[in-house]
Amino acid sequence: MSDYNLSQLKVLIADDSKLMRQLVRSLLEVVGITRFAEASDGQKAWDQAVTFNPDLVVTDWNMPPTSGLDFVRRLRTDRLSANPFVPVIMITGYTEEYRVVEARDTGITEFIAKPLTANSLYDRLRAVVEDNRQFVKAPSYFGPDRRRGRREAYTGQDRRAG
Template sequence: MATMALDLQHIRVLVADGNTYFQSIMLGILHAFGARNVTAVACGASALECSRQTVTDLVICDAALPAVDGFDLVHSIRSEHGNPNRYTPIIVLTSHAQAGNVTRARDCGANIVLAKPLSPNALYQRLVWITEDPRRFVIAPGYIGPDRRFKADDLPAGGDRRGAKPPAPAPAAAPPLQMALQ
């Protein structure tokens, strides 16, 4: 399967990382991909404030942000009804990619978790994945975020495996990143 080419020139990206060196690496990678509108902040509180004030197409945050960590940042963005980025794709980066952190990122509503150190190719492939396979959003008690099921169409007729009635229809699919195929 050929990899699609992404045009990131017109998307708005919010990068939140407390390490200024890693911020510069992320900015370099995103600029190399063609992204021109990238905002970088050093703490979760600043990222949350930016998310409330500016519509973005993608949020990339470190799990270990100062003030408000990345998990709480994702949860806050997802749970705030008035946040314009509630359905925006969010990638969480972590230096500690053990199962507990991956599960925690998934449960707070992140689209993808990537381990640091980060390769440009890994980030690019995840951006392609987000673009090619936008997930519907689920709003349920205790969770709001992208549908975590990868094969939702494989459910048996009439509901889930345990025979419960089918869930109510989910809200409209999250808007996909505005990336053009080249």
């Protein structure tokens, strides 16, 4: 992660497990982050996102009654969203490939399959800081370009404008 100074970041942590929220928060405190908001489901996370305006969101997927995916979808597309471009790291027990694709198609920035380790979290944190992807706006999608690093290589007729 180099030695990026992360002390100015505001981070929203959404997870129905208090212990997981505590773990994520503690790991982020280790790298100098001090400003946090927490939420235990997707609706509360949305409320926090509107008022706290985080620079980074770390969210679980399965947190009834409102899922992490619904929360991310709203973050990206609701006109009340304070920052539709906010990077989102999703940490989840889902490991099946179709689930990863589903999360990607909702607009998450990075995905971590549990078990959560310090290495995996810091690696994704570095990735979002260094992420140079543009966003894509389509009828059914708004989020980071899902074609990581492949845009320049493709010159066919289906290449997107811009």
